[in-house]
Amino acid sequence: MKPNQLIFCVAMVALLFYSPHKTRAEQQENESNSYKPRIINTTDLGADPDDEQSLVRQLVASNEFDIEGLIVATGCWKKTQDNTAMLDVILDAYEETYPNLSIHAAGFPTPEYLKSIAVMGQDGYGMSDVGAGKDSPGSELIIVAADKDDPRPLWLMGWGGMNTIAQAIWKVSETRSPAELKKFLSKLRLYDVLGQDDAGAWIAKNFPDVFYIRATGVYGWQPPKNGDYQRNDIQSHGPLGSVYPDTQWAMEGDTPAFMHVYPNGLNDPEQIDQGGWGGRFSFTKKAGIRSMSEVPKIQEDGETQYDPYLMYGNTDEKAEAIKKWNKGYNNDFAARMDWSISSNYADANHHPTAILNGDKSRKVLSMSASSGEKITLSAEGSRDPDGDTLSYKWSFYAEPSTYKESVEIQNSTSSKATVQIPANASGRSIHVILEVYDDGEPNLYAYRRMIIEVAGSPTTENLEPDTGSPYFPFPHTVLVTKVRHFDNMCWKIAAAGGTWYFENGETEGKTGFSSAFDQAGNDWIGNDADRGYNKSSNAGGKHEYRGWPNFGEGNFNHPQRKSNSTSWWVDESGKKIAFEDSLSGDHLIMRSSNPSYELEYHFFPSHAAIKIIRADDKYAFLFEGPVGGEQEASVEKDYYVLKDGVHREIKSGGLGYLEPEFGNKFPSPFFYLADSDSKDKQVFYAGVRDVGPITAGDEGWRQGENMVIFSFGRDEDKRAYSGTEAICVFGFTEKTEHKEISSFIESKIKSPFN
Structure with a gap:
C-alpha cells in the first residue's frame, strides 16, 4: 500500500464489505445487543512488537467493533514512518482466516474493507509534525469519521504517539467555528497508552474539555512472557498466529485500549470508573500524568511546557483492575484463535449469553433498593450456543461501588442470588457482577453488571474521596x-x-x-x-x-x-x-x-x-x-x-x-x-x-x-x-x-x- 493513498472520500469509506450469508453465530448475535463501539487505532508498528500482538488480538475480535481506521503513525520509540508494510502483512493473514472466522460469529469486517481504512498518519514525531501543511491520510480519516451522522462516540486509541489525532483536532480548530469545534470534540473519546509523544499534553492543555484517558496501568495483566499460552494457544494457530511475534519487552501493551470498549456486558466504556477488561479510571482529572521516560529525552520540556494539563488516569488498582478478569480475556483470545483455523462451527467453543433479570442485552443495568432490604437477581434464561453446561458466579465489586464494606450475596454460584443490602448503605451504590461461563474448551465467559442504588442520604464517614489526586485547587492555608x-x-x-x-x-x-x-x-x-x-x-x-x-x-x-x-x-x-x-x-x-x-x-x-x-x-x-x-x-x-x-x-x-x-x-x-x-x-x-x-x-x-x-x-x-x-x-x-x-x-x- 502506498503511503500517500487517500481513502477518506465518502463513497469509499461507506463500503462495508460484510459477508451476506447467514450463520448460526449470526442468529445468536441477533438475540443480544448488537451495539458496537466505533474505534480508530493509531499505532507505531515497528517499534515494539507488542503493537503487532495487539493487532492480532483485535482482528480476531473485530466482529465486536466498528473499526473505522487503522493508522500507522509515530511515537517516541519510532520517530519516523514511511509505509504500512507491516500492517499489510497482518491484514493479509487476516484475509486468509476471514472465511473461518465468519463461520463462528457474524459481523467480521471483510479484508477489503480493513485494507481500505489502513493508512499512514503523521510520518514525523510529536508536535513537530502538527500544523499547517501537515495533514495526513490518517488525520483526514479521523475528521471524516467524526463528521459522520452517527450518535455513537468515536474512540481514538493511541498505541503510539497522539500527533495524528492532534493534527485532526488542529485542522478543525483552524478551519471551523468555535461551535463546530465543540461539536467535533464532543464526539471524540481519546485513550492514550502511556503517552508516547508530546502531542497528548498539547491536546489536553489546549482543549481541556476533550475526553482524554491516559492509561499507565497497562503492564502486569498479561500471561507469562513467551510462555505456554503464547506459544500453544496463539502462535501455533494458523496465519494470524504466525504473525504474532515473540514478546520483546512487554506483551500486548496496547491491548487495554480496545479491551476498555469491548462490549462483553462487564462495563459501559463511557463510565470509566466502572472497570472492565481495559482497566478502571477516575473521573477526577489529574494534572501532569507524564508520558514515557523517552519523551523528555527527545525534548526536555516537551510535555512540561503545557503544564498544567489534565487527563483522566488509572485508579489505584492500576493493572490489577484488568488482571482480575484474566481467565475471561485469555480464554476469549484462545477461542477466537481456534475459530481462525476451524472451518466447522462444532469444532470450537463459543460464548454463552448472560441474561440478567430477563434482560438479553449487554447493557449495564441499575435498580433501586432500601438499606436492609434483600434483592433477588436472576440469570435464568442464560444459554450456551454449543449446549454446554453453564456455571454462575455473583460477586460484589467494591472498587467502583461507593459502599466499601462487605456485602453478603447468598447462593452466589446459582442462577438466582440474593443480595443483602447492608443497613448502613444508604445513599451508596453497590456493583454486583454476574459471570456466566461454560464448560467448553477453553471455557468462555459472559458478563453482566447490576448497579444497586440504595435510597437515602450517605453518612460522612464512609465517603470515598477523590484519592490518587491532590487537593485542587490548593488552599492558601x-x-x-x-x-x-x-x-x-x-x-x-x-x-x-x-x-x-x-x-x-x-x-x-x-x-x-x-x-x-x-x-x-x-x-x-x-x-x-x-x-x-x-x-x-x-x-x-x-x-x-x-x-x-x-x-x-x-x-x-x-x-x-x-x-x-x-x-x-x-x-x-x-x-x-x-x-x-x-x-x-x-x-x-x-x-x-x-x-x-x-x-x-x-x-x-x-x-x-x-x-x-x-x-x-x-x-x-x-x-x-x-x-x-x-x-x-x-x-x-x-x-x-x-x-x-x-x-x-x-x-x-x-x-x-x-x-x-x-x-x-x-x-x-x-x-x-x-x-x-x-x-x-x-x-x-x-x-x-x-x-x-x-x-x-x-x-x-x-x-x-x-x-x-x-x-x-x-x-x-x-x-x-x-x-x-x-x-x-x-x-x-x-x-x-x-x-x-x-x-x-x-x-x-x-x-x-x-
Whole structure:
C-alpha cells in the first residue's frame, strides 16, 4: 500500500464489505445487543512488537467493533514512518482466516474493507509534525469519521504517539467555528497508552474539555512472557498466529485500549470508573500524568511546557483492575484463535449469553433498593450456543461501588442470588457482577453488571474521596477532612504545597503517611510505589507497600500496618479539638500515640514538623518513596542533594551507607530529592537536631526501579530522644537554585513551628 493513498472520500469509506450469508453465530448475535463501539487505532508498528500482538488480538475480535481506521503513525520509540508494510502483512493473514472466522460469529469486517481504512498518519514525531501543511491520510480519516451522522462516540486509541489525532483536532480548530469545534470534540473519546509523544499534553492543555484517558496501568495483566499460552494457544494457530511475534519487552501493551470498549456486558466504556477488561479510571482529572521516560529525552520540556494539563488516569488498582478478569480475556483470545483455523462451527467453543433479570442485552443495568432490604437477581434464561453446561458466579465489586464494606450475596454460584443490602448503605451504590461461563474448551465467559442504588442520604464517614489526586485547587492555608484512602480511614491534609494522607488510627490502629501528593499529582511516598517492580521474594514477589515515617516498634506510625495507635487533633495548648466535617487554619496540630510513643504533627501551608512528646522505646525516621513521586517512571539514575549541593547517585542493590566516606555520620542537616521535571515541586526532609549518636547508621538505598529509602539512625542501639523541639521537618519546595532551596529549608529548621 502506498503511503500517500487517500481513502477518506465518502463513497469509499461507506463500503462495508460484510459477508451476506447467514450463520448460526449470526442468529445468536441477533438475540443480544448488537451495539458496537466505533474505534480508530493509531499505532507505531515497528517499534515494539507488542503493537503487532495487539493487532492480532483485535482482528480476531473485530466482529465486536466498528473499526473505522487503522493508522500507522509515530511515537517516541519510532520517530519516523514511511509505509504500512507491516500492517499489510497482518491484514493479509487476516484475509486468509476471514472465511473461518465468519463461520463462528457474524459481523467480521471483510479484508477489503480493513485494507481500505489502513493508512499512514503523521510520518514525523510529536508536535513537530502538527500544523499547517501537515495533514495526513490518517488525520483526514479521523475528521471524516467524526463528521459522520452517527450518535455513537468515536474512540481514538493511541498505541503510539497522539500527533495524528492532534493534527485532526488542529485542522478543525483552524478551519471551523468555535461551535463546530465543540461539536467535533464532543464526539471524540481519546485513550492514550502511556503517552508516547508530546502531542497528548498539547491536546489536553489546549482543549481541556476533550475526553482524554491516559492509561499507565497497562503492564502486569498479561500471561507469562513467551510462555505456554503464547506459544500453544496463539502462535501455533494458523496465519494470524504466525504473525504474532515473540514478546520483546512487554506483551500486548496496547491491548487495554480496545479491551476498555469491548462490549462483553462487564462495563459501559463511557463510565470509566466502572472497570472492565481495559482497566478502571477516575473521573477526577489529574494534572501532569507524564508520558514515557523517552519523551523528555527527545525534548526536555516537551510535555512540561503545557503544564498544567489534565487527563483522566488509572485508579489505584492500576493493572490489577484488568488482571482480575484474566481467565475471561485469555480464554476469549484462545477461542477466537481456534475459530481462525476451524472451518466447522462444532469444532470450537463459543460464548454463552448472560441474561440478567430477563434482560438479553449487554447493557449495564441499575435498580433501586432500601438499606436492609434483600434483592433477588436472576440469570435464568442464560444459554450456551454449543449446549454446554453453564456455571454462575455473583460477586460484589467494591472498587467502583461507593459502599466499601462487605456485602453478603447468598447462593452466589446459582442462577438466582440474593443480595443483602447492608443497613448502613444508604445513599451508596453497590456493583454486583454476574459471570456466566461454560464448560467448553477453553471455557468462555459472559458478563453482566447490576448497579444497586440504595435510597437515602450517605453518612460522612464512609465517603470515598477523590484519592490518587491532590487537593485542587490548593488552599492558601491548611484544610483537613476525614476520608478513606487505600481502604483505610485517613486525615486528608491539603496545604498550599501539597496534599498529605495520614492514616488516623480508625482502621485497625493504622497510622502513618500513606501518600504525599505534589501539585502535579505525583505521590512521593507510599502508594504501593514498588508495585510491579519489586524483585524480592516477599509477598510472592508482587509488590511491597512503602510509606513514611515507619517510626518505631510495634508498627507505630507505619502506614498500612496494624497497631494499637490512636490519632486526634489538639489546639496550641494541647487541648483536644472535636473534629466534625473539617478543620482549617494556618497551623493545625495532630497527635498520635500508643503506650510507647506519642508524637505531635504540626501542619503549615509550606511544611510539617514533628515533635516527640513521649518515647519509651527505640525509633527511627525513614523516608520511603519514589524519586520524582512517579512510581512508574523509568529512572536511569536517582539523586539526593545535601547541604553542599552535590547531586549524589542513590546506589542500587540493598542496605548500605549513603557514601563510604560518611561512615556512620550523616554530614548534612537535610536532603532533598531531585527529578528531571523542572516545573514540579520536590520533597525535602530535614533533621532539626542530631537524630542519633555517632554510632547511629544513616543509610539510603534504591530498591526496584524507582523506590528510594532514607534512614536517619537505624542502628539497634538507637534509643529515643525525647523533648527536642522538633525531630524533623518535611514538605515541598520549588525547584530553583540550590542556594535558594537551602535557605528555605534551613529557615524551617531554625523555626520549624512558624
